[in-house]
Every structure is written in C-alpha cells, then in structure tokens.
Amino acid sequence: MDPFTSVTAVAVPLDAVNIDTDRVIPARFLHKSRGPEYAGLLFHDVRFDEDGRERADFIMNQPAFRGARIIVAADNFGCGSSREHAVWALAAYGIRAVVAPSFGDIFFNNCFKIGVLPVVVPAETAAALRRQLHAMPGASITVDLEAQTVTGPDGVRIPFTVDPFRRQGLLRGEDEIALTLGHEATIAGFERRHADEEPWLTIERRA
Amino acid sequence: MSTTPRTLFEKIWSRHVVTEGAGGMSLLYIDRLLMHDGAVHTFDRLRKAGRAIRRPDAIAATADHYVPTATGPRGIADPAIRGMVTEMARHTADLRIPYFGPGDARQGIVHVMGPEQGFTLPGITLVCGDSHTATHGAFGCLAFGIGASELEHVLVTSCLWQRKPRAMRIRVEGARPPGVAAKDVILALIASISAAGGTGHVIEYAGAAIAAMSMDERMTVCNMSIEAGARAGMVAPDATTYAYLEGRPFAPAGAQWDAARAHWETLPSDEGAVFDAEVALDAATLAPTVTWGTSPQEALPITGRVPDPAETADPARRSAIERMLAYMGLAANTPLTAIKVDRVFIGSCTNSRLEDLRSAAAVVRGRRVVVPAWVVAGSGLIKRAAEAEGLDRIFREAGFEWREPGCSMCIGMNGDTGRPGERVASTSNRNFEGRQGKGVRTHLMSPAMAAAAAVTGRLTDVRALAGEAR
Numbered sequence: 001m002d003p004f005t006s007v008t009a010v011a012v013p014l015d016a017v018n019i020d021t022d023r024v025i026p027a028r029f030l031h032k033s034r035g036p037e038y039a040g041l042l043f044h045d046v047r048f049d050e051d052g053r054e055r056a057d058f059i060m061n062q063p064a065f066r067g068a069r070i071i072v073a074a075d076n077f078g079c080g081s082s083r084e085h086a087v088w089a090l091a092a093y094g095i096r097a098v099v100a101p102s103f104g105d106i107f108f109n110n111c112f113k114i115g116v117l118p119v120v121v122p123a124e125t126a127a128a129l130r131r132q133l134h135a136m137p138g139a140s141i142t143v144d145l146e147a148q149t150v151t152g153p154d155g156v157r158i159p160f161t162v163d164p165f166r167r168q169g170l171l172r173g174e175d176e177i178a179l180t181l182g183h184e185a186t187i188a189g190f191e192r193r194h195a196d197e198e199p200w201l202t203i204e205r206r207a
Numbered sequence: 208m209s210t211t212p213r214t215l216f217e218k219i220w221s222r223h224v225v226t227e228g229a230g231g232m233s234l235l236y237i238d239r240l241l242m243h244d245g246a247v248h249t250f251d252r253l254r255k256a257g258r259a260i261r262r263p264d265a266i267a268a269t270a271d272h273y274v275p276t277a278t279g280p281r282g283i284a285d286p287a288i289r290g291m292v293t294e295m296a297r298h299t300a301d302l303r304i305p306y307f308g309p310g311d312a313r314q315g316i317v318h319v320m321g322p323e324q325g326f327t328l329p330g331i332t333l334v335c336g337d338s339h340t341a342t343h344g345a346f347g348c349l350a351f352g353i354g355a356s357e358l359e360h361v362l363v364t365s366c367l368w369q370r371k372p373r374a375m376r377i378r379v380e381g382a383r384p385p386g387v388a389a390k391d392v393i394l395a396l397i398a399s400i401s402a403a404g405g406t407g408h409v410i411e412y413a414g415a416a417i418a419a420m421s422m423d424e425r426m427t428v429c430n431m432s433i434e435a436g437a438r439a440g441m442v443a444p445d446a447t448t449y450a451y452l453e454g455r456p457f458a459p460a461g462a463q464w465d466a467a468r469a470h471w472e473t474l475p476s477d478e479g480a481v482f483d484a485e486v487a488l489d490a491a492t493l494a495p496t497v498t499w500g501t502s503p504q505e506a507l508p509i510t511g512r513v514p515d516p517a518e519t520a521d522p523a524r525r526s527a528i529e530r531m532l533a534y535m536g537l538a539a540n541t542p543l544t545a546i547k548v549d550r551v552f553i554g555s556c557t558n559s560r561l562e563d564l565r566s567a568a569a570v571v572r573g574r575r576v577v578v579p580a581w582v583v584a585g586s587g588l589i590k591r592a593a594e595a596e597g598l599d600r601i602f603r604e605a606g607f608e609w610r611e612p613g614c615s616m617c618i619g620m621n622g623d624t625g626r627p628g629e630r631v632a633s634t635s636n637r638n639f640e641g642r643q644g645k646g647v648r649t650h651l652m653s654p655a656m657a658a659a660a661a662v663t664g665r666l667t668d669v670r671a672l673a674g675e676a677r
Contacts, residue, residue, distance in 0.1 A: 022639040076403040082338040084354035113356030164230035180364040200459035200467040
C-alpha cells in the first residue's frame with residue numbers, strides 16, 4: 001500500500017448525495033483482476049457515452065478538473081455494494097483522498113487498505129468547499145494526514161480526525177496482515193478458550 | 208458477573224474481542240466465513256503473497272454471482288466469467304472447503320445457502336465479501352460485509368480490526384395489515400431513516416411485528432440493513448429461530464444442540480439495555496411500498512404519487528429529485544399505479560426464499576403475465592421444494608420463466624440484465640443507476656407486488672388486485 005502523508009492537488013466537487021459504488025464502478029467489470037486498467041473504469045457509465053466517448057457534462061471530463069487527485073463529495077459517498085474495486089478504480093485513476101460529510105461504512109474501511117484517505121468533515125464545510133471549487137475550477141486543496149487538516153482554495157484550514165490506528169497504518173503504508181500476524185499467540189490463545197466455551201461451533205471436516 | 212444490562216450486539220461483540228489496538232480499534236475474532244465466486248481472485252492473491260489460510264474449516268462456499276440462471280446446460284460462454292466459477296471449484300477442493308457449485312442442489316445465493324445449511328448460527332461473528340451479509344443477522348449473530356482486503360485478512364488471521372459500531376434499536380410494533388410484507392416494513396424504514404440513517408450502527412430489529420415474523424421474513428428485513436447505511440442488522444434468537452435451525456446439516460445436534468441453545472437463550476438484549484439510538488415504527492400504518500427513485504430510501508406507499516421537485520424547498524434535494532426523475536423517465540405527480548413496467552424479476556438474497564415464492568404464486572395463480580417475468584429461486588433446495596408444492600407450475604402456466612438459482616438480475620454480473628431504458632419491477636435490494644443493466648430503471652417491491660405488476664403490466668396495489676376476477 002502507498003503511504004499517505006500529505007497531498008496537494010486539484011480537487012473536483014461531486015455534488016450528488018448517495019453516490020453508490022455501483023456508480024463508481026459498474027458490476028459488469030468486477031471479474032477483472034486489479035490493475036492499471038481500472039483507471040478507465042472509474043465512474044464508467046456516467047463518464048463515457050454508448051460509443052466510449054467522454055461525456056462533456058461529466059465534471060471530471062472538463063479540462064480544469066482533469067488532473068484531480070482529490071474528490072470533495074456529499075453525504076453517504078460510497079454507499080451500497082462492498083466492492084473494493086471502487087477504491088481500486090479511484091486509486092488507479094489517481095485519486096488519493098475523498099472529502100465528504102459521511103461515507104458508506106464498508107467503502108470507508110476499504111479506502112484505508114488501498115491508501116486512499118477518506119476525510120470526514122461537517123456537511124456545511126464540505127458544501128462550502130464544493131462551492132469554492134465550482135467557482136474556481138481547477139483550484140487545488142491540501143489534505144494533510146500528519147497535521148489532520150484540509151486546506152481549502154481560500155487557504156482556510158479545516159481540522160479533521162482519523163483514528164490513530166488507521167492514521168498510523170496509512171502514514172507508514174503498513175501491511176495490516178503482517179501486523180496482525182504479530183498477535184498470533186494471542187489469537188491462538190483466544191481461539192482455544194472460545195472453542196472450549198462454544199464447542200458446537202467446531203465443524204467436523206470430511207475427508 | 209456484570210449486572211449492567213447489555214444489548215444483544217454488546218454480548219456478541221465482547222465475546223469476540225481478541226485484543227484492543229490503538230485508539231479504540233478491536234481485533235475481533237471471526238467464527239465463520241462465507242465465500243462466493245465473486246471472491247475467487249482472493250485465493251490467487253494469497254498464494255502469490257505466500258500466505259496460508261488459517262482455518263479452512265470455518266468456511267463454506269458457493270457460486271452465485273456469475274452462474275447462469277437459464278434452464279438447460281449451465282455452460283458459460285465467456286472464458287473470463289467461466290473461470291470465476293471453475294476456479295472456485297478448484298480452490299475449494301484443494302482446501303477441502305465445503306463448496307456447493309452448479310449441479311449441486313445446495314447451490315444458491317450465498318445468503319440463502321448459509322442459513323439453509325445451518326452454517327449461520329446465533330451468537331457468532333460471520334463475514335462474507337458481500338454487503339448483504341447483513342441477512343444472517345436474522346439469526347441473532349453479528350454478520351457484516353467486507354471488502355477484498357478485509358477478506359484476505361480474515362482468511363489469513365481469522366480476525367478483523369474493527370472500530371466498535373454504535374447500537375441502534377428499531378422497534379416495529381403493531382401488526383402488519385393484509386397485503387403488507389416484510390419487504391414493505393424495511394422499505395418504509397429506510398425511507399423513514401434515510402439511506403445513511405444507520406451509518407456507523409448495528410441495528411437490532413425488535414417489537415411485536417418482528418417477533419411475529421418467520422425466519423424468511425426476518426432475513427428480508429436484515430438483508431436491507433445495508434441500504435439504510437448499517438453494516439449489520441440483527442434480531443434476537445427465539446423459538447422461531449431454533450425451530451428453523453434444528454436438524455440443519457451444519458447446526459449442532461444432540462447434547463451440543465442443548466448446550467448451544469442454553470447459550471443462545473442468554474443472548475437477547477437485557478431489560479433496560481441502553482442503545483445509542485432508538486427508532487419506532489407502527490406496522491399497522493404501513494401499505495405496500497415501492498421505490499420510484501435511484502436510492503432505496505426513495506420509497507412510497509403504492510397509493511402515492513411521484514414527488515414533484517417544485518414542491519421541494521432545499522435546492523440540493525430538488526436537483527437530486529430532478530436527476531432521479533430524469534434517469535427513471537418519470538414525470539412529477541404521476542400516480543405510482545400509472546407507471547408501466549417492461550419486465551418483472553422475482554429473486555435475490557432479499558426475496559427468493561420459499562415463502563417469497565408462495566406469496567408471489569398466490570397472486571399469480573389463474574392469471575397471465577403481460578410482460579417478460581422471471582422467478583429465480585434462491586437455491587436449488589428452494590427450487591425443489593417449490594416444485595414439490597407445484598409453485599413452478601403456477602408460475603409457468605402464467606407465463607413466468609422458472610429459472611435456475613443465482614444472484615441473476617439483482618446485479619447482472621452473469622449477463623442477466625434488462626435493456627437500456629427498460630423498467631423493471633424487482634424484488635431485489637438496490638435501485639441504483641445501472642444496477643440491473645446499463646440504463647435500466649428499477650422499482651423495488653415485495654414478491655406479491657412484483658407478481659401483481661407482472662399480471663397487470665404496471666405498478667399495482669396488490670390489495671386491490673385481490674378482489675378482482677382472475
């Protein structure tokens with residue numbers, strides 16, 4: 001996973017609430033293994049027309065927003081399906097952070113595993129950021145995980161918090177499985193006690 | 208022993224915490240894992256990383272997302288899609304994981320198969336790489352969907368790092384009027400608390416209307432918890448739960464059953480347990496409910512009309528309604544019962560169980576469909592049981608296609624999709640843009656309501672249809 005410390009980049013405002021992960025990447029692409037081609041699948045059906053040409057009315061196709069690496073969204077971004085492919089597509093496209101008032105829980109968790117930072121800010125703050133980005137197309141913002149601040153186009157710093165466990169994981173680009181394997185003795189001990197307490201959970205394996 | 212009253216969720220959570228990490232993250236032990244063909248790449252990734260699967264004995268698997276549901280030989284033309292299913296069979300065989308694939312009567316939608324096999328039990332933690340894992344909470348367990356990285360993590364460590372969710376109780380009191388299904392209860396609930404209303408929470412469904420529900424109905428309710436933003440939903444185990452589970456292949460038997468049941472009976476939330484949020488709903492006030500927009504929260508009683516954006520003061524909400532009406536091809540103020548449909552889909556992990564098929568068949572009997580209409584049973588066992596009751600004959604005689612089990616047109620990953628612009632009356636769980644195929648317009652409803660739409664060709668109040676001649 002790519003470590004995340006601070007990113008300063010063009011930010012694109014997405015105003016719709018409840019942008020679901022089916023919208024982020026349609027189901028018919030999900031059999032593909034993770035790879036660079038996911039960049040072209042991001043927001044596929046709203047980004048491209050029937051013939052595969054870019055739709056001019058989709059904001060990320062507008063010249064000012066082409067280099068966007070940050071999304072500022074509205075409530076419940078990433079709701080719906082658990083498909084981590086949604087984060088793969090964001091990451092492959094180059095998106096490093098999504099700022100929104102709330103996220104789908106599974107999407108939120110998936111983001112940290114891939115190195116895309118989901119930043120929760122109050123609804124009014126997100127709306128104000130989106131208004132600024134519409135008024136100044138192509139403006140940059142900074143998302144600083146070390147300082148836990150978003151700096152808007154107007155230079156105003158907005159604080160946010162990420163829980164320390166996930167923050168540390170992202171800052172270091174940590175391998176979470178390796179970290180957990182470090183607890184193996186504790187897990188094994190727990191497992192023995194748990195199996196003694198609830199022996200009915202043990203499934204006899206057939207040969 | 209603690210005397211502080213505890214919730215069902217708290218009891219299960221605290222019993223599964225292995226250790227605490229920094230900043231309130233817990234390492235949670237995962238008792239059981241369900242897998243489906245959509246997750247097959249995970250095996251390759253782990254092999255490449257040189258990581259072993261810690262407890263293959265805690266896994267059961269099936270194929271549902273990519274399997275064809277057309278009758279006849281179940282061949283898959285596209286080699287990439289075919290590989291998703293054949294690789295699943297190979298990997299599970301290598302690891303001696305029980306696998307119910309095509310050709311096995313136990314094959315079916317993963318959230319139908321788990322409970323049907325008694326793999327899903329009260330009091331456990333259960334995960335699956337699918338957001339509708341919330342379904343299993345109907346048995347009084349903590350069950351939630353995870354992404355691909357979390358799936359790898361569980362496979363290798365039997366654990367997950369989790370921040371403890373908050374607990375919400377939704378009490379549904381009163382009795383459901385005739386014609387009002389479990390699906391109507393959950394659609395009305397999501398409309399009431401919104402698609403983000405349950406974010407960060409585990410929902411416990413309680414109250415007389417929930418206690419009166421069968422397991423099939425409780426699964427329908429818990430299934431759509433994710434559509435309210437909650438990762439998990441649950442119902443306290445009771446006599447209905449035990450009657451369903453006893454004798455199932457993976458359920459404990461004999462003395463183990465007695466010991467398990469004694470434990471399960473301690474699980475329901477204690478009197479006086481405090482929830483972080485409480486919601487109440489009176490089932491007696493509900494009507495058959497349908498969605499008109501592209502989020503499950505956009506649901507209304509069938510007696511209603513399509514909303515008018517002009518009547519909405521909030522500009523963001525107004526533009527959201529306008530966008531949804533444009534996608535759905537609907538005009539403001541149209542009576543919902545005037546909306547014509549092109550296709551009907553009865554199936555999905557929400558509504559493909561035997562009781563769902565019975566309630567649809569009761570509407571269909573002696574009538575004819577006027578649009579293409581499918582029934583896709585949740586599993587081979589359900590299909591077989593329905594056939595034993597003659598339900599297949601009722602559907603076929605009415606002009607329905609009686610298909611093989613799978614996720615099918617709920618998600619369309621196997622190619623079961625509508626055509627662009629088509630309007631589908633569907634018993635599935637998501638009406639998102641493109642969910643049932645590019646440009647397809649989805650209206651969510653109960654199996655009886657979908658059956659009514661199939662025989663009239665429009666959204667129909669099943670209560671009105673009941674009195675009409677067949």
